[in-house]
Amino acid sequence: MKKECSLVLKGMLIGLGKVIPGISGSLIAVSLGVYEKAIDAISHFFKNIKENIVFLGTLALGLILSIAFGSKIVIYLLEFCYVPTMLLFIGFIAGGFPGLYQKIQNHDKKLIAFFFLAVFGVLCLNYFSSNSNFYPQKSMESYITILGIGFLDAATMVIPGISGTAIFMILGCYSFALNLFGSLSNLQEIYSNLPYFIFFGLGLMLGVIFVSKLMYYCFQNYKNITYAFIMGFTISSIIVLLQKVFASSYTFLDLVIGIVLAIIGYRFSIKFGVD
16 A cells, blocks of 8 residues: 555656646656656556556556646746745756666766767757747648647657657647647537547557657667666756756745755655665
8 A cells, every 4th residue: 555655646746747847757757766667567568457557557646636636736836936846846856866877787988978968959959949839720731730749748758858848849839738738627628629639649649659669678778878868868957947947036045945845855756766
């Protein structure tokens, strides 16, 4: 029972990571030590159906609960306690770094190149934006585009350290995705947007399956390189988030509370993030 409660809690933190702009939910999953097992469970779901259903279902329960009930709380905290909230999640992410380093079996110097390549890639994403926005139409061209958006959203959910919000902003489809998710609270809008939901959901499902298998292949065949990339994504995400934090307005008390929460988040990942 203790294990299941821990999984639900981790799922809730992953879900909150998905809600907060700039934070990768999958990176939170890495920090909490459930990412690789989740990838394996999705990639080989039918090899041990009962165990995989229990593991993924328990994790998904926490994720759904956090998105359903925690989103408004996070939005409130980001509006009124931005710096402490962001520093707490930065602490969660940073706490996973020592564990990632320990997972690398052969500390080859060439891995440094892959590490900095990942850092450079994510930092570059932070400086690009799109001036155009995607406006869907009831046409096959729009449906295929929406399917692709769903696929990309799944990819950013599965690949640690890449923010789906950042990708959507770059491609000019952030407003579309935000409005689509927002329409879930209105039955009439759900019916009106049903084709969009169907193609987005199809793309999301295909993306989760395909990218999970790709990540599983990378872990099996290029484990050290994969972890070097994830470590690069981790560091660059922390850099980007810290830039946002210190670019905002805050008081000395906000900073003190934020540092304390960052330490708590760091210690939590250290304690509960070990596989």
